[in-house]
Amino acid sequence: MISLATPTAFAEQAAAGLTLSQALQRMRTHDPNLAVAQTAVDQAAADEISAGERPNATLSYGTSKINPAGHNGPGSLWDKSFDTIVSIQQPFERGGKRRHRLAAAAANRDASEADYDDVVRRERLVVTQAYWELKRAQQKSESAHALAALARGSLDAAQARLRHGDIAALDVERLRIGAAEADNAAGQADAAREDARVALAALLDAGQDADALEAVDDWPGPGFVAPEADAANGRADVQAAERRIAAAQAALDLAHAQRKRDISVSANYEHNPAPFGHTLLGFGVSVPLFTGNHYDGEIARANADIDAARAQLARAQVAARADLGRALADVRSANERLRRYDGDLVDRARRVERTAETAYARGGLALIELLDARRELKAVEDDATDARADFAEALAALAAASASMEKPSA
Numbered sequence: 001m002i003s004l005a006t007p008t009a010f011a012e013q014a015a016a017g018l019t020l021s022q023a024l025q026r027m028r029t030h031d032p033n034l035a036v037a038q039t040a041v042d043q044a045a046a047d048e049i050s051a052g053e054r055p056n057a058t059l060s061y062g063t064s065k066i067n068p069a070g071h072n073g074p075g076s077l078w079d080k081s082f083d084t085i086v087s088i089q090q091p092f093e094r095g096g097k098r099r100h101r102l103a104a105a106a107a108n109r110d111a112s113e114a115d116y117d118d119v120v121r122r123e124r125l126v127v128t129q130a131y132w133e134l135k136r137a138q139q140k141s142e143s144a145h146a147l148a149a150l151a152r153g154s155l156d157a158a159q160a161r162l163r164h165g166d167i168a169a170l171d172v173e174r175l176r177i178g179a180a181e182a183d184n185a186a187g188q189a190d191a192a193r194e195d196a197r198v199a200l201a202a203l204l205d206a207g208q209d210a211d212a213l214e215a216v217d218d219w220p221g222p223g224f225v226a227p228e229a230d231a232a233n234g235r236a237d238v239q240a241a242e243r244r245i246a247a248a249q250a251a252l253d254l255a256h257a258q259r260k261r262d263i264s265v266s267a268n269y270e271h272n273p274a275p276f277g278h279t280l281l282g283f284g285v286s287v288p289l290f291t292g293n294h295y296d297g298e299i300a301r302a303n304a305d306i307d308a309a310r311a312q313l314a315r316a317q318v319a320a321r322a323d324l325g326r327a328l329a330d331v332r333s334a335n336e337r338l339r340r341y342d343g344d345l346v347d348r349a350r351r352v353e354r355t356a357e358t359a360y361a362r363g364g365l366a367l368i369e370l371l372d373a374r375r376e377l378k379a380v381e382d383d384a385t386d387a388r389a390d391f392a393e394a395l396a397a398l399a400a401a402s403a404s405m406e407k408p409s410a
Contacts, residue, residue, distance in 0.1 A: 100253040
């Protein structure tokens with residue numbers, strides 16, 4: 001069910017920093033796709049109740065031999081010559097029809113529950129990747145603002161030096177252009193961060209709190225455990241397809257059971273004063289005669305449904321194996337890339353940039369070399385952020401592809 005928790009409560013939680021676990025918890029209570037999937041489960045459960053119901057008895061009443069001219073004999077109504085019959089009829093199913101209906105309904109309910117789990121699996125992946133996209137955008141925004149502040153500081157220092165004649169006016173203009181470019185880059189990074197916030201908020205039904213979203217989880221470190229080769233078979237969509245085969249088989253058994261004749265037993269009470277007294281009792285049994293329908297069409301349809309369910313299972317297995325292979329290749333590639341950046345590459349780029357700043361301030365480095373060092377630092381920091389985000393998202397995709405709802409251990 002969709003939670004009615006107040007937006008303010010979530011806003012307060014998000015303002016303190018949103019963890020991935022909190023985002024996934026809110027997804028379970030606010031995602032409309034999950035609500036739709038839960039409705040399908042409830043419908044299947046109701047169908048199972050209906051499948052177990054037995055045929056109802058039929059009570060009938062009728063009065064005949066009423067003379068509209070009033071010649072119905074002397075005495076009270078009870079003694080009139082009316083012929084009144086009250087009967088009850090109870091059908092009895094044979095051939096295990098109820099058992100087969102229950103088996104089919106139970107398998108369909110299991111399939112609906114697996115469908116729900118599959119929606120959870122896919123929605124978890126989408127929310128997890130959106131969370132790491134927000135984390136990526138946050139770090140790029142922080143990096144861009146830090147470099148913009150550095151560029152503005154250099155411009156201020158250069159303008160002071162220009163007043164003392166210690167720097168060429170052309171260099172000051174270059175620094176001014178560089179500072180403007182850095183400010184533009186920071187603005188673009190802020191816009192990307194806001195886009196990521198809105199995207200995550202939409203998934204969590206928290207659009208009114210988008211401005212407060214801040215991803216605070218640390219990046220996962222390098223390393224992962226490769227799943228077993230048959231891990232994809234445990235995926236919920238594959239399980240749903242398998243259960244639909246069981247439902248189709250039960251439906252076929254039910255179609256064959258239709259050829260077993262049901263019987264209907266009836267008992268009646270007849271009140272007819274003439275000519276044999278007031279009370280007559282009767283008993284009857286009826287069975288259908290298969291004079292026109294031998295249920296060949298129902299059986300053929302059930303066989304076709306089994307073939308369709310098996311084809312759907314094969315398709316689901318192929319798709320699951322392909323997803324797993326693709327996710328495994330992606331996480332291996334992302335892991336290797338992360339290892340290259342997880343060392344001291346970023347620290348070395350920062351040391352080079354600081355050295356260039358110091359050397360330029362002392363007149364030992366050309367401006368163009370300083371600007372190159374800054375651009376190199378920004379590129380390395382952005383690449384490192386991308387490597388961490390790509391690995392985190394690849395891990396999430398691998399967990400989804402291998403039916404593991406949790407992050408593989410490092």
